Amino acid sequence: SVRPIASALFFCPLLVSCSGIQSALDPAGREAAHVATLFFTMLIGGAVIWLAVVGLLFYAARKRRVHSEKGAGQLILWGGAIFPTVVLAALLAYAVWLMPNIRPWFQGEAGSVRRIEVTGEQFWWRVRYLRQDGTVAFETANEVRIPVGERVIFSLKSPDVIHSFWIPVLGGKMDMIPGRDNQLTLMAEKSGTYRGVCAEFCGSSHALMAFTVLAMEPQDFENWMAARQVASGTEDMDGLALFLKQGCDGCHAISGTEARGTIGPDLTAFGERGSVAAGTLENVEEHIARFIRDPGAIKPEARMPHFSMLPDAEIDRIAAYLKGLR
Numbered sequence: 663s664v665r666p667i668a669s670a671l672f673f674c675p676l677l678v679s680c681s682g683i684q685s686a687l688d689p690a691g692r693e694a695a696h697v698a699t700l701f702f703t704m705l706i707g708g709a710v711i712w713l714a715v716v717g718l719l720f721y722a723a724r725k726r727r728v729h730s731e732k733g734a735g736q737l738i739l740w741g742g743a744i745f746p747t748v749v750l751a752a753l754l755a756y757a758v759w760l761m762p763n764i765r766p767w768f769q770g771e772a773g774s775v776r777r778i779e780v781t782g783e784q785f786w787w788r789v790r791y792l793r794q795d796g797t798v799a800f801e802t803a804n805e806v807r808i809p810v811g812e813r814v815i816f817s818l819k820s821p822d823v824i825h826s827f828w829i830p831v832l833g834g835k836m837d838m839i840p841g842r843d844n845q846l847t848l849m850a851e852k853s854g855t856y857r858g859v860c861a862e863f864c865g866s867s868h869a870l871m872a873f874t875v876l877a878m879e880p881q882d883f884e885n886w887m888a889a890r891q892v893a894s895g896t897e898d899m900d901g902l903a904l905f906l907k908q909g910c911d912g913c914h915a916i917s918g919t920e921a922r923g924t925i926g927p928d929l930t931a932f933g934e935r936g937s938v939a940a941g942t943l944e945n946v947e948e949h950i951a952r953f954i955r956d957p958g959a960i961k962p963e964a965r966m967p968h969f970s971m972l973p974d975a976e977i978d979r980i981a982a983y984l985k986g987l988r
């Protein structure tokens with residue numbers, strides 16, 4: 663008959679969300695693995711209760727007539743009260759027992775832990791790599807790189823409204839609240855490229871506020887860190903001149919140049935990033951130009967003003983310059 667096929671098709675889309683770069687059920691980190699285990703345990707526990715209660719319902723409906731009042735009372739007591747209470751209590755106990763693993767507080771040598779400060783802005787992510795003494799080593803945006811197999815403490819902040827930092831494959835989410843410094847510990851166990859999102863409604867472009875997570879092999883990560891700490895400069899001096907002439911440096915910084923703006927995202931090595939506008943568009947020159955021309959058309963209420971008054975040739979030239987930054 664058609665029914666089983668139809669119901670199978672109905673559940674297929676649900677399975678799609680069980681894997682991929684942004685699935686809490688396809689964990690790549692220790693904390694996320696515990697979340698996934700808890701989810702499936704809860705799912706099974708819930709299914710058992712559901713089956714028992716629905717089973718009882720069918721049993722009662724088919725029976726039509728109950729032989730004795732005492733028998734019915736026993737059925738309701740055991741099937742409807744005691745059984746669910748025992749299963750739910752067991753699930754609760756398991757969840758409470760698991761909780762320290764899902765949200766671990768780092769215990770150990772405070773000085774040896776890697777710290778990354780992430781600030782939720784409307785609508786992008788400011789990412790700062792901190793030295794052991796807490797000072798900023800360098801800044802980047804909309805991309806978080808971490809070494810595999812190492813606990814990283816994220817220091818989560820916000821200057822404007824509440825955002826929420828969430829990398830589903832690595833662990834649970836944590837709110838970024840103005841005036842507070844929330845700490846979240848995560849550890850990637852598999853190298854790869856993942857996706858993080860903002861999980862708290864923060865304005866018109868909340869849904870367009872994502873970031874890339876690169877979990878790298880420790881040596882690759884160290885090399886990248888070292889490379890980023892020396893001012894890279896630029897070979898495209900004409901492109902830089904135009905960037906400065908149009909005042910882009912009022913908001914943006916590019917290490918190794920005169921551009922030192924701090925209002926908008928740091929654009930150092932922008933060409934290496936996977937996306938434009940915090941995970942909204944693929945990083946190709948055409949998209950960069952589109953964003954410069956009218957950011958609000960791509961990202962409603964983005965703080966960056968539009969530059970549609972500039973000649974197309976100049977916008978394209980700046981886009982080419984940014985794409986060339988390594």
Ligand code: CUA
Binds near residue numbers: 782785825863865867
């Ligand atoms: Cu930031 Cu939602």
